[in-house]
Amino acid sequence: IIPARTILADVCQWQYRGVGCGYDGPPVADERDNPTTDPAKDKCSHRRSGCRFRYPRPEPMPISSFPGSQKVS
Numbered sequence: 025i026i027p028a029r030t031i032l033a034d035v036c037q038w039q040y041r042g043v044g045c046g047y048d049g050p051p052v053a054d055e056r057d058n059p060t061t062d063p064a065k066d067k068c069s070h071r072r073s074g075c076r077f078r079y080p081r082p083e084p085m086p087i088s089s090f091p092g093s094q095k096v097s
Contacts, residue, residue: 040068
């Protein structure tokens with residue numbers, strides 16, 4: 025089944041701290057995945073690495089990307 029939205033291999037489409045993302049913890053990192061504790065600088069990079077900062081292993085990540093789609097040639 026093909027989703028009815030754009031398939032992006034390594035970009036999460038959820039809104040940070042929104043319904044799909046669900047993260048409601050403390051500030052973690054900026055948009056370039058640099059660690060921060062400043063709420064004004066806390067932004068999501070929309071990459072797997074940014075999601076992993078907020079959901080450390082073994083927690084499942086609610087990322088909205090399609091990592092396997094870049095393997096199609």
